[in-house]
Amino acid sequence: xxxxxxxxxxxxxxxxxxxxxxxxxxxxxxxxxxxxxxxxxxxxxxxxxxxxxxxxxxxxxxxxxxxxxxxxxxxxxxxxxxxxxxxxxxxxxxxxxxxxxxxxxxxxxxxxxxxxxxxxxxxxxxxxxxxxxxxxxxxxxxxxxxxxxxxxxxxxxxxxxxxxxxxxxxxxxxxxxxxxxxxxxxxxxxxxxxxxxxxxxxxxxxxxxxxxxxxxxxxxxxxxxxxxxxxxxxxxxxxxxxxxxxxxxxxxxxxxxxxxxxxxxxxxxxxxxxxxxxxxxxxxxxxxxxxxxxxxxxxxxxxxxxxxxxxxxxxxxxxxxxxxxxxxxxxxxxxxxxxxxxxxxxxxxxxxxxxxxxxxxxxxxxxxxxxxxxxxxxxxxxxxxxxxxxxxxxxxxxxxxxxxxxxxxxxxxxxxxxxxxxxxxxxxxxxxxxxxxxxxxxxxxxxxxxxxxxxxxxxxxxxxxxxxxxxxxxxxxxxxxxxxxxxxxxxxxxxxxxxxxxxxxxxxxxxxxxxxxxxxxxxxxxxxxxxxxxxxxxxxxxxxxxxxxxxxxxxxxxxxxxxxxxxxxxxxxxxxxxxxxxxxxxxxxxxxxxxxxxxxxxxxxxxxxxxxxxxxxxxxxxxxxxxxxxxxxxxxxxxxxxxxxxxxxxxxxxxxxxxxxxxxxxxxxxxxxxxxxxxxxxxxxxxxxxxxxxxxxxxxxxxxxxxxxxxxx
Numbered sequence: 001x002x003x004x005x006x007x008x009x010x011x012x013x014x015x016x017x018x019x020x021x022x023x024x025x026x027x028x029x030x031x032x033x034x035x036x037x038x039x040x041x042x043x044x045x046x047x048x049x050x051x052x053x054x055x056x057x058x059x060x061x062x063x064x065x066x067x068x069x070x071x072x073x074x075x076x077x078x079x080x081x082x083x084x085x086x087x088x089x090x091x092x093x094x095x096x097x098x099x100x101x102x103x104x105x106x107x108x109x110x111x112x113x114x115x116x117x118x119x120x121x122x123x124x125x126x127x128x129x130x131x132x133x134x135x136x137x138x139x140x141x142x143x144x145x146x147x148x149x150x151x152x153x154x155x156x157x158x159x160x161x162x163x164x165x166x167x168x169x170x171x172x173x174x175x176x177x178x179x180x181x182x183x184x185x186x187x188x189x190x191x192x193x194x195x196x197x198x199x200x201x202x203x204x205x206x207x208x209x210x211x212x213x214x215x216x217x218x219x220x221x222x223x224x225x226x227x228x229x230x231x232x233x234x235x236x237x238x239x240x241x242x243x244x245x246x247x248x249x250x251x252x253x254x255x256x257x258x259x260x261x262x263x264x265x266x267x268x269x270x271x272x273x274x275x276x277x278x279x280x281x282x283x284x285x286x287x288x289x290x291x292x293x294x295x296x297x298x299x300x301x302x303x304x305x306x307x308x309x310x311x312x313x314x315x316x317x318x319x320x321x322x323x324x325x326x327x328x329x330x331x332x333x334x335x336x337x338x339x340x341x342x343x344x345x346x347x348x349x350x351x352x353x354x355x356x357x358x359x360x361x362x363x364x365x366x367x368x369x370x371x372x373x374x375x376x377x378x379x380x381x382x383x384x385x386x387x388x389x390x391x392x393x394x395x396x397x398x399x400x401x402x403x404x405x406x407x408x409x410x411x412x413x414x415x416x417x418x419x420x421x422x423x424x425x426x427x428x429x430x431x432x433x434x435x436x437x438x439x440x441x442x443x444x445x446x447x448x449x450x451x452x453x454x455x456x457x458x459x460x461x462x463x464x465x466x467x468x469x470x471x472x473x474x475x476x477x478x479x480x481x482x483x484x485x486x487x488x489x490x491x492x493x494x495x496x497x498x499x500x501x502x503x504x505x506x507x508x509x510x511x512x513x514x515x516x517x518x519x520x521x522x523x524x525x526x527x528x529x530x531x532x533x534x535x536x537x538x539x540x541x542x543x544x545x546x547x548x549x550x551x552x553x554x555x556x557x558x559x560x561x562x563x564x565x566x567x568x569x570x571x572x573x574x575x576x577x578x579x580x581x582x583x584x585x586x587x588x589x590x591x592x593x594x595x596x597x598x599x600x601x602x603x604x605x606x607x608x609x610x611x612x613x614x615x616x617x618x619x620x621x622x623x624x625x626x627x628x629x630x631x632x633x634x635x636x637x638x639x640x641x642x643x644x645x646x647x648x649x650x651x652x653x654x655x656x657x658x659x660x661x662x663x664x665x666x667x668x669x670x671x672x673x674x675x676x677x678x679x680x681x682x683x684x685x686x687x688x689x690x691x692x693x694x695x696x697x698x699x700x701x702x703x704x705x706x707x708x709x710x711x712x713x
Contacts, residue, residue, distance in 0.1 A: 008031065014027060020053075020054045021054070022054075022055070022058060025051045025055050025065070028048070028050050028051035028054070029048070029051045029068075029069060029072070032045075032048045035047060036072075036075065036079065038228060039228075039230055039267045039268070041076050041080050044076050045073065045076050048069055048072055048073050051069050052066065052070065055069055062096050063096075064097065064100075064103070064104060066096065067097045067107075068093070068107065070089050070092050070093035071111050071114070074087070074089035074090040074093065078114065078117070078118055079268070080268065080272070081272045081273040081274070082309065083121075083311075084311070086114075087115065087118060090111050090115050093111060094108065105139065105141045105142035105143075106139055106142045106143060108138045109135040109136070109137075109138035109139035109142070109153075110139075111135075112132070112134045112135035112138065113131070113135035113153055113156065115131045116128040116130075116131030116132040116135060116156065116160075119131065120156065120160050121310075121315070122313040122315045123313065123314035123315040123317075124313065124314045125160050125161075125163065125164050125314075129161075132157045132160065135153055136150065136153050136157075146180065146183070148180055148181070148183070150176075151176075151177045151180035152177075154176045154180070155174070155177045155197065157173045158171075158173035158177065159200075162200055162204060167204040170201075170204065174200065177197060178194060178197060178198075181193065181194055182194075188221055188222075188226050189222075189226050189232075191218075191221055192218040192219075192221040192222045192226065192229075192232070192236075193218075195214045195221070196214070196215065196218045196236065198211075198214045199212070199214030199215040199218065199239070202214060203243075208243065208246070208247075211243070212243045215239050215240045216240065218236055219237065219240065222236065230264075230266075230267045231264075233263060234260045234263040234264045234274065234278075237259050237260035237263065238256075238257070238260045238277065238278055238281060241254075241256035241257045241281065241285075242281055245281075245284060245285050245288060248288075250289050254282075257281060257282045261275065261279070271305050271308060271309070272305065272309070273305065276301075276302040276315075279299070279301050279302040280298070280299065280302045280322070282295075282298045283295040283296070283298035283302070287326060292330045293330075296323065296327065296330070299319060299322055299323045299326065303316065303320065303323065306319055312349060312350070313346070314346075314350060314357065316346060317342075317343040317346040317347045317350075317361075320339045320340070320342050320346070321339070321343045321361055323339040324337075324340040324343065324361075324364060324365075324368070327339060333371065333372055336368055337365075337368060340364060340365045340368065343361050344358065344361050344362070344365070347361060353388075354388055354391065354392070355392075356388065356392050356393070358388060359384075359385045359388035359389050359392070359399075360385075362382075362385035363381070363382065365381045366378045366379070366380075366381035366382040366385060366403075366406060366407070370406070370410045370413060375410050375411075375413060375414035376414075378407075379411065379414070382403055382406055382407035385403050386404065386407065389403060396430050396434065398430070398434060400430060401426075401427045401430040401434075401441075402427075404424070404426050404427040404430070405423070405424065405444075405448075407423045408420045408421070408422075408427065408448065411423060412448075412452055412455075417452055417455055417456045418456075420452050421452055421453070421456075424445055424448055424449045425449070428442065428445045428446065428449065431445055437472075438472055438475060438476070440478065440481075442472060443469045443472035443485075444469075444481070446465045446466070446468050446472070447484065447485050447488065449465045450462045450464075450466035450485075450488060451466075451488050453465060454488070454495070459492050463489065463492060466485055466489050466492070470489070473485055479512045480512070480513065480516050480517070480523070482512060483509040483513050483516070483523070483527070486505045486506075486508050486509040486512070487509045487527065489505045490502045490503075490504075490505030490506045490530060490534075491530070493505060494533070494537065497537075499534055499537060499538050502534045503531065503534055503535070506530045506531040507531060509527045510524065510527035510528060510531060519554065520558060521558075522558060522565075524554055525554040525565075525569075528547045528548070528550050528551035529547070529548065529551050529572070532544045532548045532572070533572075536579075541579065541580040544576055545573065545576055545577070545580075548576065549573070551569050552569040552570065552573065562596055562599060564597065564600055564602055566596065567596035567597055567600075567602075568607075570589045570592045570593040570596070571589070571590060571593040571610075573589045574586045574587070574589030574593060574611070574614070575590075577589060578590075578617075578618065583618045583622060584618075586614070586618060587615055587619075590611045590614055590615050591615060593611055594608070594611055594615070604638045604641070604642055605642065609639050609644065612632070612634050612635035612638070613631070613632065615631045616628040616629070616630075616631030616632040616635065616658070619631060629658075629659060632655060632658050632659055633659060635655065636652075636656070639651070639652065639655060
């Protein structure tokens with residue numbers, strides 16, 4: 001600010017005395033630098049425009065000083081994140097300088113470096129590195145191998161590799177930068193830069209505490225001795241905040257992100273790519289805190305800024321991918337699909353069909369299509385992703401295994417069990433080779449393979465796979481995953497009518513889940529329902545009702561008493577009471593189930609038909625014939641509406657017969673005999689959809705209420 005004041009006064013005096021000449025132009029140029037360094041970009045641009053007019057009048061449009069001024073305008077536009085204008089000015093200045101390249105090697109190098117920096121900001125690392133390499137070549141020709149000015153180019157190249165998670169390439173570049181900076185006269189700003197680089201290197205080496213300490217020391221230097229370097233202060237606040245996010249220290253991270261955002265908005269305004277970067281990081285934090293709507297708003301604001309400033313770029317595509325992932329996680333599936341499609345359009349336009357970024361989005365799109373039961377499209381996306389990954393990464397990379405794993409789920413959910421197992425087996429071979437036999441990912445793959453083998457009826461094979469998965473999960477101390485495997489083993493024992501073994505597995509699963517997540521968790525309710533079902537199978541109705549009642553209490557506490565998941569437990573409780581002969585309580589539970597489903601406008605399905613049929617039976621037994629016929633008539637109407645009549649002609653005949661009977665009073669022996677259950681799957685391994693486990697949820701069986709299969713026991 002002081003420098004700018006002096007240049008202002010000098011300009012006023014010399015402009016009056018000398019008019020338009022190079023001395024006045026030089027003062028204007030230097031004044032623009034002072035404005036630029038103090039974050040007054042508009043004033044810097046005004047000063048450069050005046051300087052450019054003078055220099056163009058003196059030396060014409062091809063003068064070297066004209067080129068220097070044009071390139072400095074590019075720097076100002078870049079700082080304002082107006083990248084198209086910046087790139088236009090850099091290219092224009094470069095065209096002038098390259099007429100006589102031997103006179104301008106260092107300036108040409110600086111311009112290439114500035115252009116590379118813009119591509120790095122946009123997330124286009126390959127293009128950035130090409131320009132950085134050209135910048136380094138030009139600078140070395142003019143400055144030699146040991147000039148201090150090379151350090152900054154090494155640093156930016158190192159950042160590029162570090163942001164691409166390429167430690168092997170980044171470290172030697174940072175080492176060379178540190179060597180050159182250590183030879184120069186020390187300054188506070190350089191000390192802060194050195195500490196920042198050392199912090200990055202510690203982090204890449206997984207030395208998180210040392211890295212964080214370096215960042216904090218660098219921030220302290222900048223705040224106390226270089227307070228005008230607001231951009232660097234904001235960037236360090238962002239880095240430190242991200243470290244706290246990784247440690248789960250969300251409160252500290254949030255305060256640091258807010259401080260960074262405040263600094264950046266005050267320095268460059270609200271519509272700047274640096275502001276967008278902080279918003280993206282804040283979105284990650286909000287997602288980790290479970291505040292998904294706030295996270296989505298941060299991402300959407302970041303996207304608006306990046307679209308405005310960057311156009312179709314990698315940065316915009318990556319933001320769209322994040323929006324797609326988050327929208328998918330919170331159930332906004334159409335928004336997710338639209339985000340992925342736009343990301344794919346941009347990435348294919350930038351890199352073509354065969355780029356790794358395209359493969360990543362295709363994989364996410366495949367997961368989305370699997371979630372919405374569009375299995376053919378899911379498998380097509382997974383196959384395209386797999387081909388690209390194999391070509392770019394080789395056949396034994398974990399990314400290849402991950403896509404095989406996801407494709408296996410899609411095949412399973414489509415009912416193609418053999419194709420599913422082929423995918424999982426290929427995935428298993430890669431993971432065994434990469435990680436050994438005891439790795440958590442190997443356990444995950446064995447667990448799902450056992451699950452699918454059991455669905456195919458190969459129980460002995462399934463048990464061997466699941467027992468190996470259980471051993472891995474127990475030895476790795478992952479109690480929740482061990483509980484999931486115990487439940488799968490219990491399901492097989494139940495299917496084989498080995499009820500004591502099933503109860504033992506379910507009980508162990510329940511104890512682990514209660515210990516790990518407490519009493520009020522969906523996973524606890526899931527285990528209680530499994531345990532209740534097997535007690536129901538053995539006609540131990542009192543024990544079954546105890547489990548179902550506890551599951552009902554858990555779900556009611558979690559979701560409220562109007563939720564479909566609560567209703568499904570009520571339906572089960574109603575059936576148990578009906579079987580046990582307590583028709584009044586059975587009817588109350590089933591009517592509560594039907595009421596919740598009606599109020600929620602839940603799609604009508606086989607289990608709803610089943611509940612109405614039993615309610616009709618109870619009314620008939622209790623002598624309320626007209627109410628019985630009302631319930632059966634509604635069941636029959638829904639039965640036909642949802643297309644179950646063609647698949648279940650025997651049941652259609654029963655309902656027709658019940659509705660056509662003349663009332664005889666006192667109950668019907670026929671309806672009493674039909675005390676079995678519609679709409680209940682014969683086992684846990686018939687037609688469940690399986691959801692791939694994520695950080696938020698373990699692998700689970702989706703409720704069989706969506707099944708169209710009806711039976712009478």
